[in-house]
Structures are given as C-alpha cells and as structure tokens.
Amino acid sequence: MSYIIVCNECGVEFNSIDKLKTIVEDNDHNDTILEEKRTCPECGEVDNFQLIEQNNPKWEDDSIQFPRLLAEINACVDISLLDWQKLQESMNLSEGNILDLFERANQKWEMIKKSVQAGVISKKYK
Numbered sequence: 001m002s003y004i005i006v007c008n009e010c011g012v013e014f015n016s017i018d019k020l021k022t023i024v025e026d027n028d029h030n031d032t033i034l035e036e037k038r039t040c041p042e043c044g045e046v047d048n049f050q051l052i053e054q055n056n057p058k059w060e061d062d063s064i065q066f067p068r069l070l071a072e073i074n075a076c077v078d079i080s081l082l083d084w085q086k087l088q089e090s091m092n093l094s095e096g097n098i099l100d101l102f103e104r105a106n107q108k109w110e111m112i113k114k115s116v117q118a119g120v121i122s123k124k125y126k
C-alpha cells in the first residue's frame, strides 16, 4: 500500500510530499515564528492537499522492486561487511559474479527510474 498526494484545487497527483514546493512564511512579520507551507507547483494552491491510499502497481511489481532493493542495499550498506564466503557458498557464485548482480541491479534500477516520469503521476482536470 502506498500513498499519493492530490491537490484539492487542480487535481494533480504527486507521488511524494517532496515534489511540492515548500515556502516559509513569516507568520507574525517579526521573523520569530516561521511557518512552513506546501504549495502545488501546478496551480500554486497552498496547504490544500489530500492523502489518498492506493494500490500501487509499481509497488506490486517484483521486476521493479527487487532491483530497487538490491540497488538501495548496495547504496546504503557497506557490502564489504557481508559474509562473502557464506554468500558465495550459498549461491555457488564467485565474489565477482555477486558484485556483477549488484551492478546489474543498479543499472536496471537506474533504467526504471528514468522511465518513470519524475514527480507527477498523472493530470486530472476538474
């Protein structure tokens, strides 16, 4: 299950809150209380969004999520700390073969990311 954010004004959907522009407003014009607000990059509406739970076909797709998981493990974890001997024995592969799998996962994930239009999933009009 994942969430999308929908602008209540123009109906454009976003896959992440990070895609919304952030503005910081001086709430009391005194530089003491600053309020962070989210604005719709499509129509400029401020703080008028709803969160919709949805079944995400990309989330269900193993051919997307498995390379993603491997690529992110490779990026976030020091894989030199893996028990390489155990892994090689378990997979009956050389260290080079396993590193090759990580690299292939990286390349696949980069291709997937490029194929997904950044930020905006779809446009709906009232």
Ligand SMILES: [Zn+2]
Pocket: 007, 008, 009, 010, 011, 012, 040, 041, 042, 043, 044, 045
């Ligand atoms: Zn909007």
